């Protein structure tokens with residue numbers, strides 16, 4: 188496995204890309220990070236530091252050749268991981284298309300439902316694979332990326348990707364290949380329905396989830412989605428310690444039950460926040476249209492509506508223009524009127 192090392196290219200290296208790439212680098216893989224000049228300049232002054240909630244810690248000097256701003260290195264890759272936000276997927280595919288060799292797996296490690304399909308459309312000759320990242324990564328300081336919650340990577344079954352699996356194993360990020368990736372993606376989306384709630388709350392995930400009114404908002408959005416998935420005949424899968432259908436029940440439970448059960452099934456460290464909160468902080472458009480917006484689209488395709496998720500989409504778009512924290516009480520009241 189070690190000779191020669193797998194050549195991995197990360198396209199759109201921000202939080203997820205730098206973390207996953209950094210873990211693969213620590214395992215001896217040859218990793219090239221492709222991203223923007225802004226992030227490249229961070230690594231001129233700082234090493235890439237990766238840590239996790241279990242105490243893993245590593246540092247790598249990247250310099251200008253390790254973190255680049257042009258797509259050419261994708262031409263030498265055995266594996267490409269795409270880690271841009273959803274709004275940048277099409278551009279990522281169009282940029283990579285002329286470089287990536289035929290057959291090389293191009294794995295979308297993105298939230299939402301439609302990113303892999305959009306990537307495939309932008310690079311029709313490529314071997315695009317849908318992937319799923321269950322855990323949270325936050326840039327805690329320039330160049331320092333921290334995994335704050337648990338879970339393992341998943342991707343759609345793909346024969347070429349199999350040879351890369353030992354590298355993920357060695358990196359401490361096992362990658363499971365699945366035949367039911369649509370169900371995996373929707374089940375992850377059910378968890379991501381918390382992203383706007385967390386971004387609107389303005390507080391870390393642990394603090395937000397410790398307040399029942401925020402959890403009730405999340406439970407409303409999840410119940411609405413589960414009903415639509417049932418109607419559409421899309422089964423869900425268990426990604427946490429609890430069957431997916433029971434997650435809204437846990438969310439709606441009183442604090443004393445939630446705290447006890449969640450302690451046993453969730454590892455979230457106190458600094459973890461949603462990627463949507465990070466987008467708001469950075470003044471970037473959020474992914475709400477690719478998360479709650481997908482529920483609204485699903486409802487329309489079934490000839491019905493998804494008022495709770497629709498309202499969360501509207502609130503997030505307002506928040507992008509005029510950010511202000513929402514108290515749990517006022518958010519619940521607003522959503523109940525939706």
Ligand SMILES: NC(=O)C1=CN([C@@H]2O[C@H](COP(=O)(O)OP(=O)(O)OC[C@H]3O[C@@H](n4cnc5c(N)ncnc54)[C@H](OP(=O)(O)O)[C@@H]3O)[C@@H](O)[C@H]2O)C=CC1
Nearest residue numbers: 199200201202203222223270271275297298320323324462
């Ligand atoms: N962060 C998290 O905890 C988790 C995130 N995810 C998902 O993973 C995906 C990636 O998220 P995350 O890592 O947080 O996102 P980030 O915004 O941190 O990283 C994406 C990076 O890609 C860069 N980029 C965008 N377009 C291009 C381009 N055309 N060429 C080169 N670089 C580009 C961005 O630069 P710039 O911003 O300067 O344009 C940014 O640095 C999302 O779909 C997210 O929902 C999934 C699980 C957890």
Ligand SMILES: CC(C)(CO)C(=O)C(=O)O
Nearest residue numbers: 321322323378460461462
């Ligand atoms: C891991 C999780 C669910 C954390 O909120 C996430 O996917 C995100 O932040 O986008």
